Amino acid sequence: MVHETPYVTAPPTVEHTRPAAAATLLALMHAQGEVERLSEREQLLSSLLVSVNAVLWAVDWESRRVLYVSPAYERVFGRSAGLLLADHREWRNSIHPEDLDYAEHSLHRVLEHGAVEDREYRIITADGQIRWLSDKCYINQQAEPGEPVIVVGMAEDITEKKQLELELHRLATTDALTQSSNRRHFFECANQAFDSACAQGAPLAFLLLDIDDFKDVNDTYGHLEGDQVLRRIAESGRGVLRRGDLFGRIGGEEFAAVLPGCAPEMALQVAERLGKEIQQLTFSYDGQDFNVTISQGLANLSEEDSTLDSLFARADAAMYEAKRLGKNRVVAG
Structure with missing residues (x-):
């Protein structure tokens, strides 16, 4: 009988184990490097998000x-x-x-x-x-x-x-002296109100007011006091008018207001109240008190008004009529 010798795998020698150990070590080092890189990325991302x-x-x-x-x-x-x-x-x-x-x-x-x-x-x-x-x-x-x-x-x-x-918009739309709407901004808003009133068939009033004898104020009391008069009148205008009304300085001593949704009778009451309010203002210069008055022209929207310009023209003509009749009054045109 022939005896077969079972095949026995020879134990690994040092030479055999070195490559495997080296590969494992390299794999571990690579994995550790990846972990460190991921950690660095996370820290970088976290730092970026914080900043x-x-x-x-x-x-x-x-x-x-x-x-x-x-x-x-x-x-x-x-x-x-x-x-x-x-x-x-x-x-x-x-x-x-x-x-x-x-x-x-x-x-x-x-x-x-x-x-x-x-x-x-x-x-x-x-x-x-x-x-x-x-x-x-x-x-x-x-x-x-x-x-x-x-x-x-x-x-x-x-x-x-x-x-x-907002500040740039304010500077572009506001009169620097009186803090009211400047002429350009006032008429932009007034045209929008006019178009809206025409589309809705709603009432609209245009009020134009001019300070009586303002040249005399400047000549007598100086331009600084004249500026104070302009500021105080603008404050009165903003105080008397209703929420939603437009008010602006459109010329040297000329102001204007647009009253959306305001019927003629109510518009006349607003104008008269504004005139009385301004007449009651007291100014003082070098121990001398003085007052000012305004002449106002009022025009209410009608079917004949195809543009704001026609409404403005009627208010302007009415204001000059108020001047001709003796000033310090409201004339409806």
């Missing part, structure tokens, strides 16, 4: 659950990010009441368009500050059918930019 002033956010649209909000949220909103992550209504509660409907409705447009990039609204911070935000939002296009719709966005604090815009 970015814009608020980055992500919301599960179906559940309205806030999935993520960047660290800038607490700086911009002045509120706890933890509270927002726990309850999405924290965002709603921070919006200025006058902008709430717009902010919510504009957010819903993202479902129709996939992106909404023109949202601007105000928020109220925890300490009562009002800030303007430009908030852009997008739908996550990577979502597969049946997966949750994720809306991501970026809200940027544009308060300084908005304040600059």
Whole structure:
């Protein structure tokens, strides 16, 4: 009988084990390197998110659950990010009441368009500050059918930019001396009011007023005192007129008002009250008191008025008639 010797694998020698150990070591070193690189990337991303002033956010649209909000949220909103992550209504509660409907409705447009990039609204911070935000939002296009719709966005604090815009608008539309509308802005708004009144068949009154003998005021008391007269008359005009009325300085000592929705009888009462208010103003120069009066021309919208210019022309003619009749009065044309 032939005895077969079973095959026995020889134990690995040092030479055999060295390549395997080296490969394992290299694999471990590579894995560790990848972990370190990922960690570095996470730290870099975290540092970037901390330094970015814009608020980055992500919301599960179906559940309205806030999935993520960047660290800038607490700086911009002045509120706890933890509270927002726990309850999405924290965002709603921070919006200025006058902008709430717009902010919510504009957010819903993202479902129709996939992106909404023109949202601007105000928020109220925890300490009562009002800030303007430009908030852009997008739908996550990577979502597969049946997966949750994720809306991501970026809200940027544009308060300084908005304040600059408002200041530039104020400077462009306001008379520097009296803080009333300047001529250009007044007539822009007046034409809009005229078109609206014609379209709705609503009443509209145009009131033109001129300071009587204003040249004498400047010659007697000086231009600084004349400027004070102009400022005080503008204050009286803004005080007497109703909310929604337009008032502006359209010339040196000439002011105008447009009264939307004001019937002729009421417009005449407003003009007479304004005249009395201004007549009661007292000015003092070098121990001497003096008063001023105004002459006013009033024109009410009629079917013959095809443009604001015709209404203005009738008010202008009526004002000169008031001057001719002795000043300090209202004439309706």
